[in-house]
Amino acid sequence: MITVLKPNTTDEQRDHLIHWLEGQQVQVHVSKGDEYTILGLVGDTAHIDMELLESLEIVQSVKRVSEPFKKCNRKFHPEDTVVNAGGVLIGGGHFAVIAGPCSVETREQIVGIAESVKASGAKLLRGGAFKPRTSPYDFQGLHATGLELLSEAKKDTGLPIVSEIMDLRDLDLFADVDVIQVGARNMQNFELLKGLGRTDKTILLKRGLANTLKELLMSAEYIMAGGNENVILCERGIRTYETYTRNTLDLSAVPVLHELSHLPVVVDPSHATGHSSLVPSMALAAAAAGADGIMVEVHNDPLHALCDGAQSLTPVQFDHLMGQMKRVLEVVRP
Ligand code: PEP
Numbered sequence: 497m498i499t500v501l502k503p504n505t506t507d508e509q510r511d512h513l514i515h516w517l518e519g520q521q522v523q524v525h526v527s528k529g530d531e532y533t534i535l536g537l538v539g540d541t542a543h544i545d546m547e548l549l550e551s552l553e554i555v556q557s558v559k560r561v562s563e564p565f566k567k568c569n570r571k572f573h574p575e576d577t578v579v580n581a582g583g584v585l586i587g588g589g590h591f592a593v594i595a596g597p598c599s600v601e602t603r604e605q606i607v608g609i610a611e612s613v614k615a616s617g618a619k620l621l622r623g624g625a626f627k628p629r630t631s632p633y634d635f636q637g638l639h640a641t642g643l644e645l646l647s648e649a650k651k652d653t654g655l656p657i658v659s660e661i662m663d664l665r666d667l668d669l670f671a672d673v674d675v676i677q678v679g680a681r682n683m684q685n686f687e688l689l690k691g692l693g694r695t696d697k698t699i700l701l702k703r704g705l706a707n708t709l710k711e712l713l714m715s716a717e718y719i720m721a722g723g724n725e726n727v728i729l730c731e732r733g734i735r736t737y738e739t740y741t742r743n744t745l746d747l748s749a750v751p752v753l754h755e756l757s758h759l760p761v762v763v764d765p766s767h768a769t770g771h772s773s774l775v776p777s778m779a780l781a782a783a784a785a786g787a788d789g790i791m792v793e794v795h796n797d798p799l800h801a802l803c804d805g806a807q808s809l810t811p812v813q814f815d816h817l818m819g820q821m822k823r824v825l826e827v828v829r830p
């Protein structure tokens with residue numbers, strides 16, 4: 497349920513109403529806009545007398561929110577949320593490019609790629625240390641060492657870092673990681689989501705291979721229900737009957753998620769397509785569709801990459817993409 501307060505409501509009147517509502521065993525989520533303040537009520541609101549609430553002098557309107565996702569719902573928070581990712585802003589007009597290898601491999605590799613993507617204009621560095629691989633015989637990531645090397649690249653370049661967590665028991669290792677990624681395969685790992693909800697880390701939540709957008713939003717809700725509202729949504733392609741591309745990029749996810757939610761939306765064209773030749777056009781299309789950022793895999797030597805080489809851009813290709821991206825952004829975000 498949402499309660500919209502009239503513009504002239506004083507802080508004292510607002511707090512008094514919040515206190516009364518909390519006494520009815522509901523959580524109150526306050527969103528202060530330029531004109532109106534919206535109180536989002538979460539919990540069992542069935543027993544709240546809507547007519548009584550509506551009759552209060554300071555109340556403009558009261559509406560039930562039929563969707564099961566509340567805190568990430570745009571009705572709760574009409575303005576775009578701007579998420580802080582290690583000092584870099586994403587959302588609400590702030591566009592950010594996250595780039596880096598699928599996996600951290602060596603110090604030279606990650607520091608070298610970090611320096612080159614930074615020079616091309618990337619704002620965050622990605623690199624997997626815990627890799628969710630289909631085969632147990634494939635490279636699984638460098639684990640703690642990978643995160644240490646990523647930290648060194650951060651120290652060297654000043655770029656905030658993004659890395660995937662697969663197990664809450666590793667959380668302490670992520671102290672220096674600015675954005676914790678929840679991969680597609682863990683989108684509905686509810687205990688992981690709840691655990692991350694208890695942290696104050698920025699979370700990049702990727703859409704599952706076979707999940708609907710509403711399910712993605714329910715997973716974001718798990719994180720937010722725990723108190724952590726720093727969530728970025730990521731469309732990375734879904735399974736369809738098409739096999740030419742690794743997945744099918746659902747670009748309409750961008751405007752749909754923006755319609756339903758106030759959270760920032762980034763697009764990963766690398767995992768969506770699986771082929772480096774297709775990455776630039778989909779990255780540009782994502783920006784044109786209104787995405788708040790993109791995440792792109794970049795490798796200094798894609799042919800010898802330990803993971804996802806086929807979809808990785810070289811630093812030169814990435815630099816070229818960034819030049820084109822600048823021009824697209826000038827048109828779609830003047
Ligand atoms: C990744 O970003 O390296 C990754 C494994 O992505 P996804 O979870 O989308 O497959």
Ligand code: MN
Binds near residue numbers: 767
């Ligand atoms: Mn990858």
